Amino acid sequence: MxxxxxxxxxxxxxxxxxxxxxxxxxxxxxxxxxxxxxxxxxxxxxxxxxxxxxxxxxxxxxxxxxxxxxxxxxxxxxxxxxxxxxxxxxxxxxxxxxxxxxxxxxxxxxxxxxxxxxxxxxxxxxxxxxxxxxxxxxxxxxxxxxxxxxxxxxxxxxxxxxxxxxQREWRPLALSYGPVLDPALEEMSALIEREALLTDRYPARWVALKYLEGDEEVQRLGRSASPAASKLEELAARVTGHCKTMLNTYPEAVITDHRYQYITSALNNGVVTREKANEGIQASDRLDRVLTHPYVGPPLMALILYTVYKITFGLGKTPLTWVQDGFDALGQFAGAVIPEGLLKSLVVSGVIHGVGGIMVFVPLIMIMFFLLSFLEDSGYMARMAYMLDRVLRIFGLHGSSVMPYVVSGGIAGGCAVPGIMSTRTLRSPKEKLATILTSTLMACGAKLPVFILLVAAFFPDDSAMAMFLITMLGWIMALLVAKALRSTIIKGPATPFVMELPPYRIPTLRSMCIHTWEKTSQYLRKAGTIILAISILLWAAMTFPTLPGETLQGFEADKAAIEERIASHKAGSDSESGEIKALEEKATGIENEQAQAALRHSLAGRFGIALEPVSKLAGFDWRTNIALIGGFAAKEVVVATLGTAYSLGEVKSDEPEPLSEKLASDPAWSPLVAASLIVFVLLYSPCLVSVVTMARETSWKWAAFAMTFDTVMAFGLAVAVFQVGKTFL
Missing domain, CATH: 3.40.50.300 (P-loop containing nucleotide triphosphate hydrolases)
Known part of the structure; x- marks a missing residue:
């Protein structure tokens, strides 16, 4: 072996x-x-x-x-x-x-x-x-x-x-299930062995047990394997009727009782010895009396989440600057060694400023994942689910909806894809559907770079509070939408919530590091594959078609005239005059105008401009529109596209300017525009991978509904934020 x-x-x-x-x-x-x-x-x-x-x-x-x-x-x-x-x-x-x-x-x-x-x-x-x-x-x-x-x-x-x-062979255990079920199991097992019904996969007695338990998967496989399956279903129905009439119960309950009797008899036979059994559990109970208290627990939970963001931004500021300076230096180096042309534009603007705009947030994301792994491994995450069950029921959801929400970004940094998949623990199809459709409204890890960028640019003094409020907004909108759906198109009864709380424990550094690396490596792989490919495609869309020849000739003629005047001044006696500096600034301005004209003339620029009459209601200009279109594929692309767009149209400078500073200094941007964009990015259509996962778990009809409904709702709220804010500010 x-x-x-x-x-x-x-x-x-x-x-x-x-x-x-x-x-x-x-x-x-x-x-x-x-x-x-x-x-x-x-x-x-x-x-x-x-x-x-x-x-x-x-x-x-x-x-x-x-x-x-x-x-x-x-x-x-x-x-x-x-x-x-x-x-x-x-x-x-x-x-x-x-x-x-x-x-x-x-x-x-x-x-x-x-x-x-x-x-x-x-x-x-x-x-x-x-x-x-x-x-x-x-x-x-x-x-x-x-x-x-x-x-x-x-x-x-x-x-x-x-x-x-x-041990090479499987040796099934045969438990006795009492005088009512044992004869039926003998008869059904004999039939299964005689017909070789699923015996290539399962033991015969085990198949009989599954028929008595009403296992739909085994019944489905049995029907496709042999006509004898109908006889088994008849025998199971007969036993079920007998149990209901004679014992007022079902075969599944009888099977469960006998299994637990077997377990209890073993444990009571000298396996478990308790001495002062209540004394040792007091520490855990004392913590739960505070952390899960109906009135004290929720505020403490909010304080813990706020602390996570406070630590993240406090510790992550310096390494974020290091990574940002590294990409700036890389961009300068590439710009110096690569000749002028499309290749230089692709490498510097498309790759370095595009993907680099995502990578600079890796330190913050690593710190956040590390802190979240501590909460998960310590057992506190399960307490969050327990506390939020009471709240979720008000909005027509199940207590088990908590974990899909948390995994999707209920604590910022999750991902909607595993969040959607984790809804499989929900027994009710309607509660599962409502949870799937609303879990994508959370602040997932793909949206984090957008939020961190805008918070750093426009709310630098209140970054932790801003991130906390964004997370809370995701919860509020998810719950309100769930309530609306459960009251209209997804009506249905609620199902009970049962959950086993794990004991509190101190996580090990090794385990936390493994969890952190798992999440961070997924982020890096996505940045190096999907985001890179989309960044290159969007660079091409923002580069082609190029400006017409006569327009380029006009810009070149203007620059040549200014360069001739600069050369004339330098040759004369006033080579140190302020006139030369003014001419150089004018030449830089013409270069910037040319870059802006090229971007507006490109395919992406034209599309962004076409949307501007509508998008300006929410404060979005044409460059933001380009970024948001890319965000339909992956939300990180919003930052990558803004980085590329501002790189292609920036004023030439010896000192590279971070994207956050470019946005803060742009007259088209303001804290109000940033708030409107945060609301839109948080709520609009799920990314492409999430949509595909949603379609697999439900149907393409519901996936299309989520894309359309979320985008319309997000734009309506963004418009409301911008218009109301413009009125009062």
Whole structure:
């Protein structure tokens, strides 16, 4: 066996991803599962004897019944890819609930190892876990771990390799489900084996259980595999009717009860010993009494978010200046070594000033991601979801809508694509649709460069407060739009919210750095690929067609006349007079007029000018229109396009001027225009990748609706901000 495949599974908030990071470190590859947009993480590490271990981080799931797409993805990967071993990462503080998933792995027959994670938290609560006894009673290996510190990871990896090399066949666990279900399971299993119904993928008894649980995916596969599936559905319906009549319950509830009885009997058989059990949980409870208090918790949450922005701008100002100076120096160097012409314009204006306008914000974004990873790893993010559930219900949303909002940019810096994908945890299709359509209104990481640019240019003394207010505006608009949608075109009942809060823990520096690098590297890859390509295309649109020959000749003639006068003055006695300086400034002015005329004559310039009669209602000039058009593809392009536009039309200077200073000194701009543009960028059409993801999760009809509705709403509000502000300011 040259490569061993280990799948990491577990409930959400069990520390599964932390363990994945501890095992693989930076040796990770992030992609999507084939045909769907659920994120797939893999890492490969070398071990002794030339062997390698492939570690797959499965989506967090509470069950193997296909209630959500994450659960379906995890199940399908295990049965189709057949990893050598599944490591079930268990939150030991909620051992009984977490073992429910482990029992389902055992019933499936896959070789499984239980990793009792966060064992240190349990010991602090004066609870003793006899892992050796648990291993004996459940007949599976059990390893104690603390993923946050890496404790137990070597033992876990060694045991996983040993199990993978020893056990080749799947050995399903057969639990008894009582006198009502057991006979039905026997009959259904015999039929499944006789007809070979899905037995190439699943054990026969497991398929029978899924029919009794009403698993839609298994039923669908059964119908396409054999006519005998109809007989199975009839048997399942008969058992369901019998359970409802005789026991006033359903087969799924009976199955759940017996699984928990199996778990409880094991835990009560000397596995768990509690001494002063309440004493150890007081610290966590004391924190929650304050941080999740109905009246104190929300203001504290707002203060924490404000502090994140305050620290980000405070620490990020100096490195941002360094990066900005570096790109300015690079632009000067390229301008000096590349001859005049289109190549110089492409490199300096299209690439360096375009992509460089995005890259200068990397220090700020890294700091923000680092702070957000601290909030996530500490367990506070889950508390945010818990607190906001009460608010979201008022607006027709579900408590589980919180995480899609947060991931999409509810705390500025997220991304709408994983935010949209995370709505799969929502059981109600209408709550899911409302969440998808409104999650893109948040201050995602792609919009951050625009906001940071405008805040730095027009609100430098209140940058943290400005970013905080932008984030709050995203929440307010998302909730108001959700309420409007749920009251009109997406009506439907609300569903209950259940969430398990993880314990508070101090994040490790290593884990925070890995999370920060993951997010930052995605940003850098996007800047180096998508943004670069779009910047070049927009440069071409802002360069061609070039000015007509007679217009160019006119500019050249004017410049030649001035240069002749300058030469004449220098040859005379007044070579040091102020007249020469005035002539040189006039020549620079003509160059600027030529650059402005060329930009206005280009394809992009003409389009921007054509939109100006409408866009000026919101304070946007033609150059801003060009940038906003590019923003339909990716919001970062707004900054890149402004950088290119002002570079192509700037006054020549020995000292390069940052884009923020160019905007602040431009008469067409003002704090009011900046506020109007911030509102528009925050709310208008999702980027192209988000639109495609939205269409996959819903339909192209709803994706088109989001693009149109968001843009119209954003422009209306931007016009209101500009016009009302112009009236009162």
């Amino acid at each position: 040259r490569q061993i495949a280990i799948a990491l599974a577990g409930n959400p908030n069990s520390g599964k991803t932390t363990m994945f990071n501890a095992l693989t470190g930076a040796r990770q590859r992030v992609g999507n599962y084939p045909g769907i947009t659920v994120e797939k993480k893999e890492g490969v590490l070398e071990i002794e004897d030339g062997k390698s271990v492939r570690v797959i981080d499965l989506p967090g799931t509470y069950s193997l019944t296909a209630y959500s797409q994450e659960e379906l993805v995890a199940r399908n990967f295990i049965v189709d890819q057949r990893p050598n071993v599944v490591v079930d990462i268990i939150n030991t503080g909620a051992l009984e609930r977490n073992l429910y998933l482990a029992v389902q792995f055992m019933e499936l027959g896959v070789p499984v190892i239980l990793a009792l994670n966060m064992i240190d938290e349990v010991r602090k609560r004066n609870i003793t876990i006899d892992s050796a006894r648990l291993a004996k009673l459940m007949n599976v290996p059990v390893i104690e771990t603390v993923a946050r510190t890496g404790a137990g990871k070597k033992e876990l990896l060694g045991k996983a390799v040993a199990v993978a090399e020893k």
